[in-house]
Amino acid sequence: MNKVLDTIISKLYIAELFNYLNNCIDIVIGAFNTEALSMEFVWNTIAAFFTIAIFSFLIKDNTLYKIAESIVVGIAAGYFTILLLWTSFKPKFWDMIVVEGKWWYVIPGILGLLMYFRFNRKLNWLARYPLALYIGIGSGIAIPLMLQTFVIKQFKATMLPGNLHSWEGVNNTLIVIMVLAGLIYFFFSVPHKGIVGKTATFGIWVIMIGFGASFGYTVMARVSLLIGRIQFLLGNWLKLIE
Amino acid sequence: MMNIWDKLLNLDRRFIYLAVFLAAIIPFLFPVGLEINPTQEVISIYNFIEELPEGTAILLAADYDPQTEAENGPQARALLRHMFKRNLKVIIMTLSQDGAALAEMLTKSIAEEYEKEYGVDYTYLGYKPYPSIIILSIGQDFRISYPADFYDTKLNDIPMMREIKNYNDLAAIIQIGGGNVSNMWLTYAQERYKVKLALAVTAVSGPQYYAFLQSKQIFGLIGGLKGAAEYETLLESEYDRLHLHKKAIQGMNVQNFVHILIIALTIIGNIAFFMKRHPKHMKTKG
The missing domain is CATH 4.10.860 (DNA Excision Repair, Uvrb; Chain A)
Structure with a gap:
């Protein structure tokens, strides 16, 4: 009796599986019947193949993953080289000199070429000239602006007037206390004993709360990337969801 | 055992x-529909765009690439829909080398939804390398780094760009991305030229930019897919009107x-x- 039942069930499953495969083939053939849809389907299938190939690493390292990884790295390197050629070398060097006749654009070109002398042991000192110019100009522009953006403005925002009568005031007071406690934890010139020790312990709690918030956001970011791929696989590719 | x-x-x-x-x-x-409550930092951006007069120019820097499309894509779509709904003149550009095609696809598809005309309602400038130099040069004139748009049309031949020279002609910059390029917008655009700036960043970068919200260096912050879902919630009636898919809310x-x-x-x-x-x-x- 059991054997009979097993046979019926297995046959039913096989029939269902067969139907499902037939439906899938119909979808594929249907997709190829319309030219526009077929191209979309082909590209989405290629993208789906690479998505699955990358995810296969989670099971274990394998050839499929390595192929997908190599293709991504290769395409990215090739794409970036051509992009730089067309967005930097052609408009800023070739067109300026050859098309517009601005010969003085040869000077930055020569400076750029000097960078390659780093590969020559005897003449590598020549590479220092463009680097000196680049670092000099870069630092001159960046240091004052970065100091303002990331240090002075942040100092000001830490030292806002605090009180206990409003939420904003309480928030400002908490910021001052917590920043000081966090800084004391990193102050190693005094032994972490007594009041300093207690403040440093509070400081480590503050830092841990900060790390916790960052970790929570990081988890959310990683899950978002997984969700993005699933939206693509189930939606754009298989059309199972909207 | x-x-x-x-x-x-x-x-x-x-x-x-x-x-x-x-x-x-x-x-x-x-699916189980769970409620999404917009936070103040997202509402600030929504209200800012909502209150801008029609025809105001705004810059959308779509500095993201395929790696973060899952988070930044829904943010960009929601923001651009809102800008087009409000009939703003939008300049779109990217400083991410892998983002040029993504930003172009985004711009084209949303402009089609709202029947916007290229060159009159929006302009796509494309990608240029060396972000800090580009950001600084726009402070003087868009034409220094972008003599022409993505399709090689001279900026002076684009109707909406004729009246726009530099940051002074923009209501604000909304930068989508996170990481180094966001820092450069903060340093070389906000700090150097005092331009109004809001950020839409990946969730990983989110916590580090709350400090800039506190210091009022940015006027709003959209963090990760959650921020995008909050923005979609604020735009809900618009989504229903156009029968659009709320990707971030679903996510x-x-x-x-x-x-x-x-x-x-x-x-x-x-x-x-x-x-x-x-x-x-x-x-x-x-």
């Missing part, structure tokens, strides 16, 4: 991947289930760890 705690601590990590994968798939197939519903699973796994993992360290357990083992 291994007890239950040993088994849990030695569980093959692939079972956890499978559980996360299932938790991310099942809610897609059987956040799934996100909640995965978070519940991760919290449960963290608790179970910690209980197993402490039970293994418990003296009674050590004694039994010995």
